Amino acid sequence: xxxxxxxxxxxxxxxxxxxxxxxxxxxxxxxxxxxxxxxxxxxxxxxxxxxxxxxxxxxxxxxxxxxxxxxxxxxxxxxxxxxxxxxxxxxxxxxxxxxxxxxxxxxxxxxxxxxxxxxxxxxxxxxxxxxxxxxxxxxxxxxxxxxxxxxxxxxxxxxxxxxxxxxxxxxxxxxxxxxxxxxxxxxxxxxxxxxxxxxxxxxxxxxxxxxxxxxxxxxxxxxxxxxxxxxxxxxxxxxxxxxxxxxxxxxxxxxxxxxxxxxxxxxxxxxxxxxxxxxxxxxxxxxxxxxxxxxxxxxxxxxxxxxxxxxxxxxxxxxxxxxxxxxxxxxxxxxxxxxxxxxxxxxxxxxxxxxxxxxxxxxxxxxxxxxxxxxxxxxxxxxx
Numbered sequence: 510x511x512x513x514x515x516x517x518x519x520x521x522x523x524x525x526x527x528x529x530x531x532x533x534x535x536x537x538x539x540x541x542x543x544x545x546x547x548x549x550x551x552x553x554x555x556x557x558x559x560x561x562x563x564x565x566x567x568x569x570x571x572x573x574x575x576x577x578x579x580x581x582x583x584x585x586x587x588x589x590x591x592x593x594x595x596x597x598x599x600x601x602x603x604x605x606x607x608x609x610x611x612x613x614x615x616x617x618x619x620x621x622x623x624x625x626x627x628x629x630x631x632x633x634x635x636x637x638x639x640x641x642x643x644x645x646x647x648x649x650x651x652x653x654x655x656x657x658x659x660x661x662x663x664x665x666x667x668x669x670x671x672x673x674x675x676x677x678x679x680x681x682x683x684x685x686x687x688x689x690x691x692x693x694x695x696x697x698x699x700x701x702x703x704x705x706x707x708x709x710x711x712x713x714x715x716x717x718x719x720x721x722x723x724x725x726x727x728x729x730x731x732x733x734x735x736x737x738x739x740x741x742x743x744x745x746x747x748x749x750x751x752x753x754x755x756x757x758x759x760x761x762x763x764x765x766x767x768x769x770x771x772x773x774x775x776x777x778x779x780x781x782x783x784x785x786x787x788x789x790x791x792x793x794x795x796x797x798x799x800x801x802x803x804x805x806x807x808x809x810x811x812x813x814x815x816x817x818x819x820x821x822x823x824x825x826x827x828x829x830x831x832x833x834x835x836x837x838x839x840x841x842x843x844x845x846x847x848x849x850x851x852x853x854x855x856x857x858x859x860x861x862x863x864x865x866x867x868x869x870x871x872x873x874x875x876x877x878x879x880x881x882x883x884x885x886x887x888x889x890x891x892x893x
Contacts, residue, residue: 702880719793724760735844
């Protein structure tokens with residue numbers, strides 16, 4: 510008889526307005542995850558209808574809590590000011606106290622796909638997906654209090670989770686480096702997946718570079734934009750690049766560069782719909798994945814799924830994917846390296862077509878339907 514998993518998935522902190530990788534991950538996995546009993550989603554009363562619309566094809570059950578009240582937010586704020594894990598844990602306890610008994614009585618396993626484990630101190634088993642610990646690797650991208658808050662979140666998650674999923678060998682090593690090697694027994698690796706929605710009937714190569722990423726510093730926009738200027742000024746190649754993604758306060762340097770270099774063919778479209786995103790992928794020539802730090806690259810998988818060649822930074826997670834795919838690498842810190850690579854491959858359509866053909870044979874390994882089966886195996890292992 511197959512063991513039934515009474516699974517609860519915490520999406521309380523799911524930002525329905527955000528269009529970033531963490532949401533793509535959660536939606537992709539939960540859209541395909543199949544167990545032999547209904548999955549229950551935990552969310553807030555305000556977000557319930559939005560979450561239901563996202564997963565309208567799935568027959569999930571739902572339970573809700575109220576959104577954080579002023580006192581809970583105040584405790585969370587004080588926990589950061591005083592650098593107090595105890596106060597933080599009390600704020601989480603206050604946020605979830607009305608459903609703790611319900612969770613312990615009705616579920617076998619809590620899964621948190623959004624990096625942070627909540628609630629804490631449950632009697633049932635818990636699994637959390639940690640996507641990155643960027644604040645340790647690129648501390649300059651965070652304020653003093655942002656780093657402190659992330660430290661509190663990650664330390665409590667790592668201490669209280671029974672198991673922790675990571676997407677690459679790099680993140681596995683990164684976590685054990687900055688915390689303790691003893692926790693390696695808690696960690697397991699499952700690669701990120703890609704949605705079948707990225708199928709592409711238009712196999713023709715377009716005439717522009719496509720760079721889909723939020724305008725965060727670690728996404729490395731300035732290196733790529735400087736490379737576009739080198740291509741234009743040194744190599745006399747005026748190549749169009751289209752950027753999409755949400756902008757933030759920290760995006761000002763990127764936006765200033767675009768405004769100050771009107772002679773270059775740089776088009777920033779901001780946030781776009783999913784349908785528009787797919788069209789931009791499908792009609793481009795090459796997709797750019799230049800991040801300085803990531804757990805793994807969803808963009809890279811989406812590009813390959815939609816039959817496009819990829820240029821990627823030489824980060825460890827991208828190099829891990831080179832075991833499966835033909836990827837064009839450049840030095841992540843060098844605009845010159847990117848510009849030279851583009852100069853060398855831009856007109857080599859035969860090479861790019863061969864890469865597309867090779868990659869197409871392997872991408873099915875990363876279909877969310879296949880990846881989700883690995884989660885089911887790990888869920889069962891954790892319960893046993």
